[in-house]
Amino acid sequence: MSNISGDHCPLAHDGQDVVKMAHGGGGRAMAQLLDSLFRPAFDNPWLERQHDGAVLDMPGSIAFTTDSYVVRPLFFPGSDIGAMAVHGTVNDIAMCGAEPQYLSAGFILEEGLPLATLRQVVESMATAARATGVRIVTGDLKVVERGKADGLYINTAGVGRVVAAHPIEPGQVQAGDRLLLSGDIGRHGIAVMAAREKLDLESAIESDCASIAAPVLALLNEGISVRCFRDLTRGGLASGVVEVAETAGLAAEVREADIPVREDVSAVCELLGLDPLHVANEGRFIAVVAPEDVDRAIAILRRHGVSEAAVEIGQFIEGSAGRVTAQSLIGGSRIVDRLSGEQLPRIC
């Protein structure tokens, strides 16, 4: 409650380089943290203006989306919360048929978080943003007391210019449309779970966390009639397909034999009693396209590293809204439902 003033600087001088409540107070300590850490990392003219928001020149239609990131642990094989906070929101913009351009970043920091950890996360965000060609143009910082967060939480929101000539959304899906999957599933969920539970896996399973904007924009720019995209995060492929089918008022069928799952991922899933169709991903998506576009769409996807293993896995059909059936490897079929409860909390 005291109103500290003068030259005391909690960040630079007291030898304990951790987040303090003062860093969230709106005063000098916060200003110094922004100047020394965030603005240099996210370096761009909008942040330099130090205003309450960013003014962006964006003629036409824009896509607007948000996600909060609470993944635990903060760092895991193949990625970390910072890279996820960029790629996850970039991917949601791309799923709207738009080119990701600008992000906001809101940080909720727990008192006592080592500043070195914060720096590592912020630099990972900056690296991911540069690699994806997006700018982090506005942000916010809050600090809560010890025990009122878990290290740090990040929210990013994003905007991007719509490039699709027609709406890209579940409501556009028609019976007969085909379901393309951009690659193997389940790696992100298993990587996070293994890191959290300290599972001793024979092979290193790394998260698939990555931007999927490039192949998405390539499909649109090369004239593929994409009805809908959906990235396969919480709830996995199963929830993604069920949700699209429900909103579209259609049923769907998928062929399990055609869904790529790495052998090591499949082995861990079997061991833990998990269905790979429910395991979260961070760099995988489905694209729903007209039947005549399938071959060309697959060829375009395979030109991009992040979707080089793209395959057709099924189709939408007339039927009860949201009913998804999987033809199993051995010939039978089963109903695929969205995840009912939680499989792995705080996966993203």
Next chain:
Amino acid sequence: MSNISGDHCPLAHDGQDVVKMAHGGGGRAMAQLLDSLFRPAFDNPWLERQHDGAVLDMPGSIAFTTDSYVVRPLFFPGSDIGAMAVHGTVNDIAMCGAEPQYLSAGFILEEGLPLATLRQVVESMATAARATGVRIVTGDLKVVERGKADGLYINTAGVGRVVAAHPIEPGQVQAGDRLLLSGDIGRHGIAVMAAREKLDLESAIESDCASIAAPVLALLNEGISVRCFRDLTRGGLASGVVEVAETAGLAAEVREADIPVREDVSAVCELLGLDPLHVANEGRFIAVVAPEDVDRAIAILRRHGVSEAAVEIGQFIEGSAGRVTAQSLIGGSRIVDRLSGEQLPRIC
């Protein structure tokens, strides 16, 4: 870790109406919470589409901003975290010289939060959004374990159409420009502090939390040459003026006698050793205008309830960047600095 399926619904059937980890799992429990609570409250065509983001038709330049809200307690005299999450972000958009239009909402919920509390917050957001004319068009929901949050945290990001004909930002401020204040200061900070510490105040001090978009847009639409706006949240009036002066490379002087502070607020500040210039507000802003525009700007501001007590309080002058002096009530002068540490944690 188990993969629950079937008809068990954590929201409807088990008699304990609290947030559970399953509500954040991306599966059926989450879908049901979204359908039963969030979509009806924020009712609009973008959310109905159930896509990863919202596509918005916004020709021209847009303002883009974000804030996370971690205020404690969640409810306090005059406002609550939900109304703040709308008004705070709406106000930041307005500060960019833009008309607030669309918000995103990201919720981080603590396991065990009563659903009745969540509903009250969401309904307060919906009411504030309707009153302000903005739509909550995209969102996200995460659940963290007990003890890993404090009830709930909300992030909102917002976009709006820029209406100002020229840039509205600290860099536009010139020596000789006048400093207008939209009303009395300190009520939000004192209201939250009194609620948190259960202070037994003689009079009820209510937060000033409100949208300031209407008077801001009126100034712009009626041709006032506004150089910069700044809303006076964390760090209060002092930090706002110092920050603008620093970025503008100017000094500033304010007249304390002209700064409205309610008598009861002033008395609490004196009792607690607080400087009202450092106390947070949620419905107050400064507008920096050319000297010839002062009278007309004040008249416009006074037409709106939220700024009916607007006054001129000082000016920007040549001098050392960020040096702000206050002429005190008794004639002397003092240096006004931004808050160094924290005055009251989690005020917004």
